[in-house]
Amino acid sequence: MSGTHDGTTAPRGPVDGSAVPRFAGPDTFARLPRLDEVDRAAVAVLGVPFDAGVSYRPGARFGPAHVRAASKLIRPYNPALRVEPFGVHQVADAGDLAVNPFSIDDAVVAIESAANSFADADTTLLTIGGDHTIALPLLRAAARRHGPIGVVHFDAHLDTWDTYFGAPVTHGTPFRRAAEEGLLDPRRCLHIGTRGPLYAASDLTSDEALGFRVTTSDDYETLGISGVVEAMRRRLGDGPAYVSVDIDVLDPAHAPGTGTPEAGGLTSRELLGTLRGLVGAQLVGADLVEVSPPYDHAEITGIAAAHVAYELLSVLAVNALHAGGRQSSEPTSAPTSPTTTSGQDQS
Numbered sequence: 001m002s003g004t005h006d007g008t009t010a011p012r013g014p015v016d017g018s019a020v021p022r023f024a025g026p027d028t029f030a031r032l033p034r035l036d037e038v039d040r041a042a043v044a045v046l047g048v049p050f051d052a053g054v055s056y057r058p059g060a061r062f063g064p065a066h067v068r069a070a071s072k073l074i075r076p077y078n079p080a081l082r083v084e085p086f087g088v089h090q091v092a093d094a095g096d097l098a099v100n101p102f103s104i105d106d107a108v109v110a111i112e113s114a115a116n117s118f119a120d121a122d123t124t125l126l127t128i129g130g131d132h133t134i135a136l137p138l139l140r141a142a143a144r145r146h147g148p149i150g151v152v153h154f155d156a157h158l159d160t161w162d163t164y165f166g167a168p169v170t171h172g173t174p175f176r177r178a179a180e181e182g183l184l185d186p187r188r189c190l191h192i193g194t195r196g197p198l199y200a201a202s203d204l205t206s207d208e209a210l211g212f213r214v215t216t217s218d219d220y221e222t223l224g225i226s227g228v229v230e231a232m233r234r235r236l237g238d239g240p241a242y243v244s245v246d247i248d249v250l251d252p253a254h255a256p257g258t259g260t261p262e263a264g265g266l267t268s269r270e271l272l273g274t275l276r277g278l279v280g281a282q283l284v285g286a287d288l289v290e291v292s293p294p295y296d297h298a299e300i301t302g303i304a305a306a307h308v309a310y311e312l313l314s315v316l317a318v319n320a321l322h323a324g325g326r327q328s329s330e331p332t333s334a335p336t337s338p339t340t341t342s343g344q345d346q347s
Helices: 060-070 104-120 132-146 174-180 202-209 219-236 268-276 300-323
Strands: 043-048 091-096 124-129 149-154 184-194 212-216 240-246 282-289
Touching: 043 060, 043 104, 043 300, 060 091, 060 124, 060 282, 060 300, 104 124, 104 132, 124 132, 124 300, 132 149, 132 174, 132 240, 132 282, 149 174, 149 219, 174 184, 184 219, 202 212, 212 219, 219 268, 240 268, 240 300, 268 300, 282 300
Parallel strands: 043 091, 043 124, 124 282, 149 184, 149 240, 184 212, 240 282
Antiparallel strands: none
């Protein structure tokens, strides 16, 4: 049942919204098939319900389920990128990874082991957290397969601090640990959307010494989305790249349901537009973290996060088309039975 961008086998898509109401159907991301329902998947959506590394509001352990619930209205065709992300290659929901909620160390080991298993199966992971602690084991697995990687980190915060209460691995430290372990290419790493108070000016100099450059949320005022994309692609360059999106990169007006909100953030439109600028980059994995449903209202954060995931999946699909010599404006083949997606689905 699995398929690839060469069109040899049609992928199994989401449940058709014109046959099964959007509020019904499977509780998978975008109502996609489960991983055990397909032969193999080119891309898997994996939930990691873990938040033992948070420093302020808890609740991100409920993030994967919340994002999946908010994704039910997602439709199969992305007009901005002119692609059917679920018709290009097989995308499946891998469910949630059961990790130790009481031990950060044990959880990190389990996440890294699972990520390595997906990498060995040649499956690209889009991981939904969970707090940002999970980025470290995911980066370890990506670097194991691809060598030092570039990172595009969307976040209100640097997440390159050293320790919290003596703990070296928390949601505020993953990129420092990753840099220290040689997982990152220091010439190709950047933060986007960073803002808010810091502990000291040395936070910025220490961050720069690790190889990161910063595009602040205020830079959108002068550069616009296109200027930010240009700077991002120039910094990212060629080679394997990983995308990490902390939903608190959005202003609290657009994402109230998160653990460490900061005023003055991006709009949903700015974030989605910037993610679309990653078409053509060699993406080897991505995560979406820090959605905390207890602080969400009317699914504002969950809906934004679901669309972030959808854009990332769309970028991966366009890149697969280009790798196969096809253009994203070409129609993609997809099953049209009542239980799968169709380009005619309008519901």
